[in-house]
Amino acid sequence: MQRIIGGKPGGRPKAVQPPGTVPGPAALPAVARVRVDEGSEGQRLDNFLLKLFKGVPKTHVYRVIRSGEVRVNKGRAAADTRLALGDEVRLPPVRMADRSAEPPAPAREFPVVFEDEHLIAVDKPAGVAVHGGSGVSFGVIEQLRQARPAAKFLELVHRLDKETSGLLLLAKKRSALTALQDQFRSRETGKTYAALVPGAWPANKKVIDVPLHKFLTAEGERRVRTVEVDHDQARRSITLVKVAKKFTDFTLLDVTIKTGRTHQIRVHLAHEGHPIAGDAKYGDFALNKSLARGDAVPGHKFPRMFLHARRLRFEHPATGEVIELEAPLPTECEALLKVLR
Structure with missing residues (x-):
């Protein structure tokens, strides 16, 4: 001991x-795709998205998962899906809070x-x-x-x-x-x-x-x-x-x-x-x-x-x-x- x-x-x-975040402005104007790195390996899909989509209401995050707009390796996935290293996650366009002015x-x-x-x-x-x-x-x-x-x-x-x-x-x-x-x-x-x-x-x-x-x-x-x-x-x-x-x-x-x-x-x-x-x-x-x-x-x-x-x-x-x-x-x-x- x-x-x-x-x-x-x-x-x-x-x-x-x-841990990385989605790059770019306060909105994803088009579909984006990100790869799961070792920092996010094993994380639940909903928690992964909540971290990426800063300022987006939880209800909206779960809505886009249920609707199939979020895809993992081109397939539908549930909120509790565990992500693996190298998985490709499709992110739909969402509007996020503008944090650029925050120090x-x-x-x-x-x-x-x-x-x-x-x-x-x-x-x-x-x-x-x-x-x-x-x-x-x-x-x-x-x-x-x-x-x-x-x-x-x-x-x-x-x-x-x-x-x-x-x-x-x-x-x-x-x-x-x-x-x-x-x-x-x-x-x-x-x-x-x-x-x-x-x-x-x-x-x-x-x-x-x-x-x-x-x-x-x-x-x-x-x-x-x-x-x-x-x-x-x-x-x-x-x-x-x-x-x-x-x-x-x-x-x-x-x-x-x-x-x-x-x-x-x-x-x-x-x-x-x-x-x-x-x-x-x-x-x-x-x-x-x-x-x-x-x-x-x-x-x-x-x-x-x-x-x-x-x-x-x-x-x-x-x-x-x-x-x-x-x-x-x-x-x-x-x-x-x-x-x-």
């Missing part, structure tokens, strides 16, 4: 090229914890989204693609909230992406987070098994809430909690998730009466303001959420070797704990 803490073994492998994401590298020819693990800072969308122009994935223009393939394996720092996996080959996502779906990975909560967490409270429901607010913002087991949209969600350190007014927790629901840790801890310090969506807003001003912990300002993905364990997608990665607490989190001690 490889166990890596805040570093990477060996040198960097040779760079490869990011490209700035190139940026992030601290590398592990990297080889199959995957890369970075230590994401708090305040950086993992991808663009929902009012965010760009995130880690877009910035890394700009920083590595020769990369043939670079995709997120999983996600972290914008406000959460820590370990984030990206795949450099489609085979690695599918293998790692299968592990995440089957809960064969170990993800542990450090979370600071106000008050004294009861030591005997080790398992939170409370269903969650994702919904949109009236303003269109994505939120999550706990619901009863018999709720028609309840999704079972399990979080394991261990007390790592007790302070006078706070508790540092080691939190492991057995299910990967949106905002799971944040909602579960808030449900137990101990919201994460600095959580702007589910937290104690008066406490958050006091922390940011430096009043809650005299002389120390803490303006972020204290949630950090500190450990990640998985099987290497190519070798099967167990890899265990660790990302130390960010400087601002360590500084807060030092004052609390």
Whole structure:
């Protein structure tokens, strides 16, 4: 088993090229044909098209597939058809959003914890989204693609909230992406987070098994809430909690998730009466303001959420070797704990 803490073994492998897009203006005025390269090999047809047809509504993409206007090797294909290397895909004329006026994401590298020819693990800072969308122009994935223009393939394996720092996996080959996502779906990975909560967490409270429901607010913002087991949209969600350190007014927790629901840790801890310090969506807003001003912990300002993905364990997608990665607490989190001690 490889166990890596805040570093990477060996040198960097040779760079490869990011996933391609349809060249040209904001519309395909005529039929176009593209070849499937190694970056798209094994991808579903619908996902392949959604990536190519930026700005085209999903309903239209599925409509042109059902109508037979999209062809694979001159034959009709279903949305779930898996593409093979060298396949020819016929693209019908479609109108796409004009993105020529949008500035490209700035190139940026992030601290590398592990990297080889199959995957890369970075230590994401708090305040950086993992991808663009929902009012965010760009995130880690877009910035890394700009920083590595020769990369043939670079995709997120999983996600972290914008406000959460820590370990984030990206795949450099489609085979690695599918293998790692299968592990995440089957809960064969170990993800542990450090979370600071106000008050004294009861030591005997080790398992939170409370269903969650994702919904949109009236303003269109994505939120999550706990619901009863018999709720028609309840999704079972399990979080394991261990007390790592007790302070006078706070508790540092080691939190492991057995299910990967949106905002799971944040909602579960808030449900137990101990919201994460600095959580702007589910937290104690008066406490958050006091922390940011430096009043809650005299002389120390803490303006972020204290949630950090500190450990990640998985099987290497190519070798099967167990890899265990660790990302130390960010400087601002360590500084807060030092004052609390």
